Amino acid sequence: MKDGAPEELSLKRFELQYIIGQGAFGKVKTVMDKKTKKQYALKYINKEECIEGRSTINIFRERLMLQTLCHPYIIGLRFAFQDDIHLFMVLEYAKGGDLRFNLGKQAVFDAHTIMVWAAQLSYAIDYMHEQKIIHRDLKPENLLLDDLGNLYITDLNIAVSVEKRFPSSESGTLDYMAPEMFTGQPYGLSIDWWATGTIIYECIYKKRPFRGGESNEEVKDAILSKPLKFSDKTADGDPVPIIPVREQFLEQLLERDVSKRLGSANNGRGFEAEVKSHEYFIKIDWKLIAEKKLLPNYHPNNDKDAMNFQPNLLIEEMINGGSDVSYRPRKKKRDPNKKTLGEKLVGSFSSIFSKSRSDNSLSQKLTKTKTRKEIELEQMEEYFVPFDYELPNNPEMKLPPDTKKEKKDEGSAATIGKEGAKEDFTPEKGSPLRNNEDDDNSSVHSVDSAASIELAKKSTLKNHSPLRGGFEPDEEEFGDKIKITDVDESPPNPAVQKQTVPGAQL
Ligand SMILES: Nc1ncnc2c1ncn2[C@@H]1O[C@H](COP(=O)(O)OP(=O)(O)O)[C@@H](O)[C@H]1O
């Protein structure tokens, strides 16, 4: 470990509390920093499951971006470390729970609350876009509330840098995907504005604007061609006020023609020119938004003992015999120069056989080649360096070099995304996903690596204004989460490429 690294950082520093969230590989628990008594959200990822799910690079990128971005409405990373089993990210804790949970709890959100959320979300998206990052997975599960009801973006697991090229894969959650994501052509920042329209619509009507039946094809068809309809009732029959300017705002965000979509000016950086100045936001004082002084009316349940997460997570954990994570001291690291007796024997056998002309294959068998798992476990040690936001000289977080060749060798051009892996979504033949396998352009991984490192270098990590906190459970289920792949290797569409955003940097 380099000088100045927070060597002591481990789970020992935190008191584990209760489980509040779960993804495909990661779980989220609240923890208390024993030193400062501050509460945080601990996202922990099982290393082996992460490797099996081909998500190592995604976790690296997510961690780097969360560490680097600094915005009043984006969850910040506070600590990162690992043990032999898990990777850990300690994040600011949003006590109000995620927006999905709150959507299930509240019959109707008042117009002011929705407008303030729309403003906070747009403001944060513009900041991400300024850094040339597309979130790609904006949805109620990935938007969190603090105790005052302020909204925060989190989960940058499939966020992608468009510094050098644009992605073309169907990455994200189907219901929130913009129509241009189904064309196989590179797409840009504007997909996040489409997702914003879908989320705001859902907050108002308790249903998404474009719904299909059970199948993914039907959902895609709805997104591609169903008319956008407004109503004076939510999906549950509760009355909704008709606000023409709000409907117009949604119509313009949910515009299928990207070039006409609200926010698409300046290659998707149309926040200043179009979104901020939209009539819907006429009553918004953007200075107050920036200062977190314009609050929504809706407050999550702030009772002392209330919990703003799905209670089934706690029950499942209890049924499964309690917490699957606890402090474990690290195994002693081996000195790579000191060989074990077995390795010495293999080494001498191997040299004897390699001298013999007759049996090269046995020699090869005896010379151990590393498996993908071994390589990625080593990468985790090397690249997922410890991070403590209070220390000035954390070791620099880098990303591993291009992994494209290996991906091809393994017969997969895709990092299967989280819910995608779970729900077994297979893209159809001929979809961009499969076409991309033969694409010989440089992989997005290398592009992202370079861009993210640049980003990290330019970043000055400041403190976010701290989140504060509160709760109540509900069982409402919303469905159709599909998260697929991260293959971004299509040649950029000249039409999109031309629109490269000039200059804005961290
Ligand atoms: N910082 C946080 N504060 C409060 N809840 C959180 C926080 N981070 C995550 N969660 C909860 O955990 C869930 C999963 O976290 P997320 O980062 O989205 O992981 P995944 O990548 O597995 O989807 C979220 O939907 C949310 O309910």
Ligand SMILES: [Mg+2]
């Ligand atoms: Mg998530």
